Amino acid sequence: MISPAVEITGLVKRYGRTTAVDGLTLRCARGEVTAILGPNGAGKTSTIEICEGFLRFDAGSVRVLGLLPGDPSLRARVGVMPQSGGVPQAIRAGEWLRLVSRFHAHPLPAAALLDRLGLTEHARTPFRRLSGGQQQRLSLAAAVIGRPELVFLDEPTAGLDPQARHACWEVVGELRAAGVSVVLTTHYMDEAEKLADHVVIIDRGRVVSEGSPAALTGAERQLRFRARPGLDLDELLAALPAGSAAKESPAGHYIIEGLVDPSLLATVTAWCATEGVTTEDLSIERRTLEDVFLELTGRELR
Amino acid sequence: MAMTTLDFRPAPGAAPLGRMVLAQAGAEVRAMLRNGEQLLLTMIIPVLLLVGFSKAPLLDVAGERVDFVAPGVLALAIMSTAFTGQAIATGFERRYGVLKRLGATPLSRTGLMLAKTAAVLAVEVLQVVVLVAVALGLGWSPRGNPLWAAALILLGTAAFSGLGLLMAGTLRAEATLAGANLVYLVMLGLGGVVLPLSTYPQGIQPVLEFLPLGAFTDGMRSVLAEGGGLPWLAVCVLAGWAAVSLTLAARTFRWE
Numbered sequence: 001m002i003s004p005a006v007e008i009t010g011l012v013k014r015y016g017r018t019t020a021v022d023g024l025t026l027r028c029a030r031g032e033v034t035a036i037l038g039p040n041g042a043g044k045t046s047t048i049e050i051c052e053g054f055l056r057f058d059a060g061s062v063r064v065l066g067l068l069p070g071d072p073s074l075r076a077r078v079g080v081m082p083q084s085g086g087v088p089q090a091i092r093a094g095e096w097l098r099l100v101s102r103f104h105a106h107p108l109p110a111a112a113l114l115d116r117l118g119l120t121e122h123a124r125t126p127f128r129r130l131s132g133g134q135q136q137r138l139s140l141a142a143a144v145i146g147r148p149e150l151v152f153l154d155e156p157t158a159g160l161d162p163q164a165r166h167a168c169w170e171v172v173g174e175l176r177a178a179g180v181s182v183v184l185t186t187h188y189m190d191e192a193e194k195l196a197d198h199v200v201i202i203d204r205g206r207v208v209s210e211g212s213p214a215a216l217t218g219a220e221r222q223l224r225f226r227a228r229p230g231l232d233l234d235e236l237l238a239a240l241p242a243g244s245a246a247k248e249s250p251a252g253h254y255i256i257e258g259l260v261d262p263s264l265l266a267t268v269t270a271w272c273a274t275e276g277v278t279t280e281d282l283s284i285e286r287r288t289l290e291d292v293f294l295e296l297t298g299r300e301l302r
Numbered sequence: 303m304a305m306t307t308l309d310f311r312p313a314p315g316a317a318p319l320g321r322m323v324l325a326q327a328g329a330e331v332r333a334m335l336r337n338g339e340q341l342l343l344t345m346i347i348p349v350l351l352l353v354g355f356s357k358a359p360l361l362d363v364a365g366e367r368v369d370f371v372a373p374g375v376l377a378l379a380i381m382s383t384a385f386t387g388q389a390i391a392t393g394f395e396r397r398y399g400v401l402k403r404l405g406a407t408p409l410s411r412t413g414l415m416l417a418k419t420a421a422v423l424a425v426e427v428l429q430v431v432v433l434v435a436v437a438l439g440l441g442w443s444p445r446g447n448p449l450w451a452a453a454l455i456l457l458g459t460a461a462f463s464g465l466g467l468l469m470a471g472t473l474r475a476e477a478t479l480a481g482a483n484l485v486y487l488v489m490l491g492l493g494g495v496v497l498p499l500s501t502y503p504q505g506i507q508p509v510l511e512f513l514p515l516g517a518f519t520d521g522m523r524s525v526l527a528e529g530g531g532l533p534w535l536a537v538c539v540l541a542g543w544a545a546v547s548l549t550l551a552a553r554t555f556r557w558e
Contacts, residue, residue: 090336100407
């Protein structure tokens with residue numbers, strides 16, 4: 001049987017007294033894009049760096065393409081894009097990419113990859129003079145130039161402008177189409193929703209939920225509308241079928257969850273009419289991954 | 303952005319070790335030759351010292367001044383590349399996560415160390431060519447067996463590389479930058495580069511002779527200025543420093 005791209009069981013990583021990863025278990029299938037979502041400090045980067053063989057761990061088991069992280073044979077098979085840095089400050093963009101390509105047996109042509117990521121005109125620019133977004137794109141290029149089986153991308157689109165984000169998404173899509181396994185971390189829900197076959201939400205070093213974006217957001221629909229703040233939701237709920245839920249968040253923005261069908265819609269608008277409430281932006285939507293995420297990890301800032 | 307078709311289908315594989323080492327060594331040589339501050343220490347200061355102290359009547363030495371100055375300046379140049387330049391460059395590579403990133407490529411640590419060694423030796427060859435040409439232009443008439451000088455240069459390179467990597471692998475990049483430059487300056491004064499060790503106070507002379515640069519300049523002079531055989535004291539001192547510093551560097555080096 002072919003081993004999964006990544007298989008992690010009961011992983012624990014401590015820094016002094018802080019436990020960054022606390023019994024994490026996850027599996028990334030071959031040929032799929034797995035997105036690891038989580039708030040800052042959730043343990044995303046620690047987990048990825050352990051898989052890359054950069055960090056030791058305290059307990060649990062980790063297999064990457066069936067091998068222990070850091071196994072020398074993984075160096076050619078796995079591409080890595082760190083969150084930042086990793087490139088000599090003075091080296092020119094094109095030089096760095098050509099250098100990394102010379103470490104591989106069947107690399108992609110560096111010029112074509114530069115072109116693809118919009119870096120051709122910066123090929124002779126030293127790394128430290130590239131913008132943050134250009135540095136990110138160069139790092140992405142270096143991660144894939146060796147035609148790896150598996151790539152780890154740690155926040156690949158952080159700080160990118162919309163065009164560059166889309167270029168990065170296209171590359172991830174093509175990697176997937178070509179059969180490459182991709183494991184990425186991100187803060188962006190739309191990114192995870194768009195790119196990933198499998199989303200893993202982690203918080204405080206543990207998996208709190210996982211599944212396909214569709215499974216995570218569920219079949220459940222929501223009715224959303226805006227109106228004056230402070231409506232009496234208990235009164236509204238009394239008019240709705242049992243099992244419905246209503247909340248105001250933020251002030252003046254209302255969400256009704258439950259069996260959202262035409263009769264529920266009619267009930268809500270009728271109630272608003274008798275209360276003399278004007279509604280705006282009334283819509284029926286599926287829950288977004290962001291809703292799921294905030295529900296699971298809370299709203300307070302860390 | 304242009305749509306270039308790229309074949310992302312997996313085809314992983316490491317390049318042959320020789321090709322990887324050559325590529326990395328080439329990148330390191332280019333980095334060294336492009337870095338203005340490094341060129342100041344590796345080329346400009348040695349050339350200025352060589353010309354200045356050979357022309358100006360500042361030294362009271364027997365025979366031609368250039369015959370005395372050239373071996374010391376050659377030793378200083380070797381130190382500047384193997385120790386100062388390598389320590390600073392490696393310290394910043396560590397700080398910017400380059401060593402860590404390279405650890406995720408097929409280039410092994412052994413390959414990386416081979417590349418660094420090859421790059422240092424390549425720059426040293428350039429330095430020797432330039433300095434020897436300038437010295438010959440100044441009327442230098444070297445004596446002795448050039449092979450003995452080459453052996454001393456190799457040992458000196460090993461000792462200074464070990465010291466440089468020991469520093470780069472344990473200290474913060476800024477501390478390495480400051481420390482490596484300070485050592486360069488102190489050694490410029492106390493290493494017998496342009497002043498014979500015999501002109502220093504009696505009390506510190508034995509100490510200076512056992513410092514790597516003191517032993518190196520002494521050895522180079524005994525071969526190239528006096529036409530002596532292989533200077534065993536210098537060889538032993540440099541080999542000792544190389545063994546100790548490389549062992550310590552291998553044990554303590556932190557890659558990130």
